[in-house]
Amino acid sequence: MSGRAGAGKVTQRQIAELAGVSQAVVSLVLNGKANGVSRIPDSTRERVEQVIAETGYTANAAARRLAGVGNRIVGVFTYEPAFPTAAQDFYTPLLAGIEAEAELLGCDLLMFTSAPVRAGRRRLLHGNSRLRLADGCLLLGVRMDGDELARLVAEGFPFVAVGRRDVADVPYVGLDYVAGAAALTERVLAAGHRSIAYLHLEQAGESIVDRMRGVELGCGRVAGSRLETVQADDHEITPDLLVNLLAAGTTAVVAETAAQAARVCAAAGAAGLTIPGDLSAVVLADPPRPGPEAPDLTRLSPPRTRLGAESLRLLGRILDPHDDLPVADRRTLLDCVVVDGRTLTAPARRATQR
């Protein structure tokens, strides 16, 4: 996969010869500088434009880029081990938002599908990364490489992280998981639950930490509430686990991911438990597909499509030299709304206070 494209392509020099001017004039006309530094009379300008139209000239973006102009290309990179194809529900709404906003802004998207995997994560800054082809870049992924982020900051390469980041000076648009998880947890407590189990994953990305903090925060606001955090991958969520939790007094489960919530529902069914009759269950994410088959979970709904769009919009502002972006605006958190489903009611038996 190499080779040269466009053997018969038209260059500014050819335009210039046809129009009887120099290449510089063609460039000036093309870039609308005809009335600025140099002034080009209408007669000449129109003649050049005529030839441009006739030949169907298309600028060589590589040359423009090399000459120092932006090319309205935004890179999209993800740190997950495989590039998130559309099949993976987590990224689908994100990419949809990014694409829609890109069309709005009139810029192209360069998807770095080629990034090599090292140490379980994909690398952005490898030997011949095409990163520098783009004006800026969006970074996706639960866990990012702090060193690479710092390096990009140091080099002054414009980028925006999708999701909150702890690294200094990293611009991001994230989701306010702390407030959202706290609100959902409070809703659980308001329903009368006092003993809650939080099922979470092992990973240590910022969004994971934020969710955990939010749940703890929500519990902390209500006296007499008890929170048990349980690290459990999907396959570890068994009927036995739920039975044990119930035996320990737990009346409500907060799951971190939609997959975990699905496992909770399945395990409950297998254990002969009903939701929310025997156990309330809520989750901090949207189900993959809000179809009729999935139980109508009470949940936190993170606006992922908007997250994608807002991230690209922020990058657009960073790249706009006319936009004097306040530092405070370089970091934003979007609100998550609590969606009422049918899996949260008042606790049934012993745990109620009567």
Add this chain to the structure above:
Amino acid sequence: MSGRAGAGKVTQRQIAELAGVSQAVVSLVLNGKANGVSRIPDSTRERVEQVIAETGYTANAAARRLAGVGNRIVGVFTYEPAFPTAAQDFYTPLLAGIEAEAELLGCDLLMFTSAPVRAGRRRLLHGNSRLRLADGCLLLGVRMDGDELARLVAEGFPFVAVGRRDVADVPYVGLDYVAGAAALTERVLAAGHRSIAYLHLEQAGESIVDRMRGVELGCGRVAGSRLETVQADDHEITPDLLVNLLAAGTTAVVAETAAQAARVCAAAGAAGLTIPGDLSAVVLADPPRPGPEAPDLTRLSPPRTRLGAESLRLLGRILDPHDDLPVADRRTLLDCVVVDGRTLTAPARRATQR
């Protein structure tokens, strides 16, 4: 959105100074030409590599491209008025296949989300298209611009159309709708139906034509069969339409699109008709989501994910100078399989021959 990226970026010249050699040597080492045209002793090579590693050098892809080397970037363009975001079910599997293959081939994808719309279609070759940045390009869309295709062919720009094209010398990977539609139609006829209605759209793209031809071909193979073609957009598929078709002797409906098939099912329900009891129904496409809610339609299943992957693979071979691709391989059609569902049985009443 402009501005320059990478103020502090490392160039080959800097590497050269640090290593005490010339820029040319750095280039030679980087490109593995150290044993070819020029020979570089290991001592020098290792010294240069050392500096490269220390500085974390990343090549400027724009410069490489300008200097005439491929950059392993493949453009993805669609002629539909809006770039197909992941939400649109038609393109989702296609893009998934393309992305997966891109990761396999180790190339990046440049999505031309910025293309302007003119005359109802998006334009690939506009003033400052970033097309020339890519080594080659994949073209999607039901209807393409024949002039643009011819122009690309004339310029020698490497590209592959996703879907069969009538334009001369256009390489493509398509779906064998003719054979597939014929096979499905034959299956309908084999079930005993002799009076079939084909519901199709107005558009005139190659794939539409192929499906029509396939249905006609299938009917033509069975003596005594009758085919009625009905151009009907989704909203024109009403209970009345089905009732009229039945009254005219039709016992089976072949729908072109999944949306049409869904409308047929809905209209049948509204008219008090059962499928396949009163009317058999088959469709030449997969349903958007093969979930439990959709009726289990007998249908043609076009391998869209594979279509995307094979298209990119073909482009990869075209771009590979070592691959002496036979002309015949530049155009391929993939087989569609017939999937047996529950919406095709023998005709119920009058139309049977007994």
Add this chain to the structure above:
DNA sequence: GTGGTGCGCTGATGCGCATCAGCGACGCGA
């Protein structure tokens, strides 16, 4: 000592474009 040879490296060039100093021509006032 002379001619020959190959190794290791450098300098120069061009890719297509943006940018700007500056040149020639022309007009105008003195």
Add this chain to the structure above:
DNA sequence: TCGCGTCGCTGATGCGCATCAGCGCACCAC
């Protein structure tokens, strides 16, 4: 007529890289 400014345009330069002719040197054969 001369000086000076303005208009319209051109030539030169650099962006970062790949490529190659060719230079200087050491070494060898004769």
